[in-house]
Amino acid sequence: MSINCIRTIIENAANSHSDKTAVCFKNNSITYAELLNKVNQVACYLQELDLPKDSRIGIYSNKGIDQVIAILAILSTDYVLVPLTTLLKPEQVEYIVEDCDIQCLITDKKHLESIAVINFAGKVISYDTAGKDIPSFEEIYKYYNKSYSCDINSYSNAVITYSFGLSGKPKGIVISHRSLIDSARVVSQYLGLDETDVISGTLIFNLDYGLNQLFCSLYKKATLALHRLILPDDFFNHLINDKVTVIPVMPVHISQMFDEDEHRLPTPELFTHVKTITSSGGNVTAKMIKDCKRTFPQAKFYSMHGLTEAFRSTYLDPSQVEIRPDSIGKAIADVELYVINEDGKECGPREVGELIHRGGYIYKGFWNAPEQNALRFKSVQILKDVINIEGQLTDEIVVATGDYVYKDEEGYFYFSSRQDDMIKTRGFRLSPLEVESVVDKNIPQINQCAVFGIDNEQIEEEVVMVYSAASKIPEKEIIFELKKHLASYMVPSRVIYKKSLPLMQNDKNQINKAVLKKELSVK
Structure with a gap:
């Protein structure tokens, strides 16, 4: 074997x-x-x-x-x-x-x-x-x-995890046994995990980030303490009762943890056993870091950036978290990262371009999605003007991430925007088309509808829906119908009625979401 x-x-x-003890729960x-x-x-x-x-x-x-x-x-x-x-x-x-x-x-x-x-x-x-x-x-x-x-066989298919893609339907990413082990190795190494650790199993297992907690526990012979995140009080009790030393969370969980009256939070003395906090699945704010530092004074905070197509690209060393909280860090071991412009040339410091991931932790591809694979998995030739590939095999695959970033003079990366209009909310990625298609199918009174994300520090982006109809429909009725067909994180937090929606000048069948976003930001 x-x-x-x-x-x-x-x-x-x-x-x-x-x-x-391998696993505990309640x-x-x-x-x-x-x-x-x-x-x-x-x-x-x-x-x-x-x-x-x-x-x-x-x-x-x-x-x-x-x-x-x-x-x-x-x-x-x-x-x-x-x-x-x-x-x-x-x-x-x-x-x-x-x-x-x-x-x-x-x-x-x-x-x-x-x-x-x-x-x-x-x-x-x-x-x-x-x-x-x-x-x-x-x-x-x-x-x-x-x-x-x-x-x-280490290269056989092990897992298919689903996330929401450009087509509006979930796309499965295929992960090999080797990738699962490699991911556990690298995370265990840079976090300094050992057999004395108790790792919080709060994250759901349909995400590779969640699965990685289980595999890191096994790899280091540590203990995985499972927990279903419902209320902040329950979570803090879990950390205390299970003597958790490593807390893997998403930024939305950090917001939920500290969305209480500061005077109701447990005292820092109760959490001196917590040595590590990791965060992935969204942008970390200075406030989140400050809140964690105050409540978990002994803990090192690791901010990380992963991909759908590869387990992880970067992490920010804890020594840099308060110095440059907006940075997604530098490449993890066995990964090379490049920022290229539309001409395939490497971008200079603070010049925004597409992030290209080369090296380890690349997954096998999307299940039954040749167009998606062609969009993201590229020949190393895409880097021909950046690296020397003379004499090398040219069938090497790299990931064109669709993430637009820039690098500062010291080599730290910063996230700028996404190539598509995917919404990232509460640690999940979703396609506006997924919500729009449900509206089209189930609420015939609506003539047109546009779904998009608006920045929200607490949850990354909030889902907003703007629609046109013969007359305004009670918001509660729309939300009630959408909840029948959509996961909770996909249901819009704001539903706005307009008599008509702005259209793109070059395509009168396409709604101009940029205009709608601008209108909302002005308000």
Whole structure:
């Protein structure tokens, strides 16, 4: 079996740290030996389903120890994991199921009803006993006690994660076993993680950032303390009760943490055990850093910048966070970053251009999306006027990120804008077209509608919808309808009525969103 797969580090941890707590959640915990045993039981059952190699298996459930077991069991087979956030509505789950042809869904009792709504024809497995026709982990743990072994190729497909792309439909990015291991290695190295760490498992597992917390824990034989983020008070209690040392969050979580009366926040003395805070998935503000420094005085703050097409490009060293809080940092180990203009020439200091990612952590590509792949995954020839590629193989792939950045005189990168009009809110990326298409399909009274993002320091961008109709529709009615079809983070926070919408001069079928944004910013 390859040394570059998640299965190897599970076995290594169980062999060397069998009695150590691997995962805890609320009042429950599981050791590394127990974890490997249960993973083997579920993996054995999955293999007996006798699905074709590389079949996709989805996980659609709330967070818990069984969810971790399911993830690791799938990664111990020759199947491919597709994590699905419970924020998605049934019709969105149905789209992903059909897009990558999911053959089996693992879920909890709470979400069985949602799966029934989409008339899923594949195999369904529940964590808890839910009826004689649905196999459960409870039964698998009781009856499957065979030995289990597997042989996994590091370059095989391991995971497909979905995010919202330019087409308005979610696009799956394919990640290999090798990429999962490489990501755990590099993060563990620059964060200085070790086996004494307790890593907060607050992030959802449909994001590679969330999955990385699990894999870093396994890689360093640390403990992953799962938590479902609901209220700031609950989160602070989780940090105290689980003695968390590493807090991976998104900027929106930091805003939520400190969106309370300052006098109600726990005292810093309760958090001296917290040594590291990491943030990715959006811009970090000076206020966020100040709030974290005040409440977690011993913690080093790492601001990081990742891509859909590659695990991570940059991180900002904690020594620089207060000096240059707006910077996304410098390239991580094994990555080269270049900023090029429209002519393919390298940009000078403080000249804005497109960020090109070369080297490690590049994913395999988008699932069933040749146009998207052609847009983002480029031949190294794109850098022919920047680097010397004489004599090199020219089939090397780099990522044209679509992120527009600039670099200062000391080599630190700063984010400027995105190539497309994607909205980044609460740590998620979404396409305006996804929301607009739902409006078009479900609210026929609306003639035209434009969805876009407006800067909001607390959540990166807030989703705004401007529409035209014969007469104004009560905002509550629009929101009520959209909530039926969209994940909560996709529902507009502001809905504005106008008798008519401005159009582009060169295309009278296209709404001029720039004019609308300008009007709102003036107000």
